Amino acid sequence: xxxxxxxxxxxxxxxxxxxxxxxxxxxGFNGLFWYQQHAGEAxxxxxxxxxxxxxxxxxxxxxxxxxKGYSYLLLKELQMKDSASYLCAVRxxxxxxxxxxxxxxxxxxxx
Amino acid sequence: xxxxxxxxRYKVAKRGQDVALRCDPxxGHVSLFWYQQALGQGxxxxxxxxxxxxxxxxxxPSDRFFAERPEGSVSTLxxxxxxxxxxxxxxxxxxxxxxxxxxxxxxxxxxxTVV
Numbered sequence: 001x002x003x004x005x006x007x008x009x010x011x012x013x014x015x016x017x018x019x020x021x022x023x024x025x026x027x028g029f030n031g032l033f034w035y036q037q038h039a040g041e042a043x044x045x046x047x048x049x050x051x052x053x054x055x056x057x058x059x060x061x062x063x064x065x066x067x068k069g070y071s072y073l074l075l076k077e078l079q080m081k082d083s084a085s086y087l088c089a090v091r092x093x094x095x096x097x098x099x100x101x102x103x104x105x106x107x108x109x110x111x
Numbered sequence: 112x113x114x115x116x117x118x119x120r121y122k123v124a125k126r127g128q129d130v131a132l133r134c135d136p137x138x139g140h141v142s143l144f145w146y147q148q149a150l151g152q153g154x155x156x157x158x159x160x161x162x163x164x165x166x167x168x169x170x171x172p173s174d175r176f177f178a179e180r181p182e183g184s185v186s187t188l189x190x191x192x193x194x195x196x197x198x199x200x201x202x203x204x205x206x207x208x209x210x211x212x213x214x215x216x217x218x219x220x221x222x223x224t225v226v
Contacts (some may be wrong), residue, residue: 005146033215042115042202043154087153096161097142097206097215101153 002026004102006088011108012078020073020105022088030098033099034073035087043087046073074109083109115218117203123168124193132188132221136205140216143186145178146202148220154202160186162209192226 003025012018024032031050035043047055049064049071061074075082086105089099116135118216136143142161146154147170156170162183171178173207175193180186190197200220 035217040219042219044217045215089153096166096208098144098159098161098167099154099158099215100156101146104151104153106151 002090002092002100004088004090004100006086006102006105008103009106009108013073014078014080014109014111015076017076018078018107020075020086020088020107022071022073022102022104024069024071024088024090026069026090026092026100028093029066029090030093031091032062032064032071033089033091034060034071035089037085037087038078039084045080046086054077079111080109080111083107115205115216115223117201117218119221120219121222121224123226126194126225127192128225129189130189130193132190132201132223134186134188134203134205134218136184136186136203137216138184139207140205141183141208142206143169144206144215145186145188146204147172148200148202150199154168157188157201164168190223193223195225198223198225201224 034046037043044049045055047062054063059076064071085104087104118133144159145157148154149211158168160180175191177189202220204217
């Protein structure tokens, strides 16, 4: 099976930078996803990493180290609307696009 | 449609009642997934279809849970004799088959409360 760990809650200040970490243990790794989920809404796709390194997309970046089983999501220039849960999910070989999720990190952005 | 559509959006069921939750995936998406999400937790996998074939149902918590996708498009998740621990959000997701990153889209979920 897969084991995915991420912090339960984080707090940061508007305009700042925050890094949300995710560690995983899995066999047959085939990609790591980050989703954003506002309360009562659907998870929405943020980023996808399958090779080591940094993927940058506007204010959001995601990093992957396969050898360490480690990823992080970096959010820059935080805005109040970034207050949400951030879900780390792993896809494995031979499971189609089935994702295994961590418990999510609830981020609160304060003025 | 433009996205994954789920109904009902909210459902209150009395304990012991049967419920049926519907998912209408994005047109042309071969793969369809059901997840269960308890309050404050991440989604947990229930079952997976490729077209009409149910390829994995290892996440269904008991034999009270049943899913079908008879024509390879719309899917229904049925829960028989609901119990309070079934209270959760049931999320449906769809994608094309294969490994393209990011092409997995979620519906807004059906919120089930068992009283």
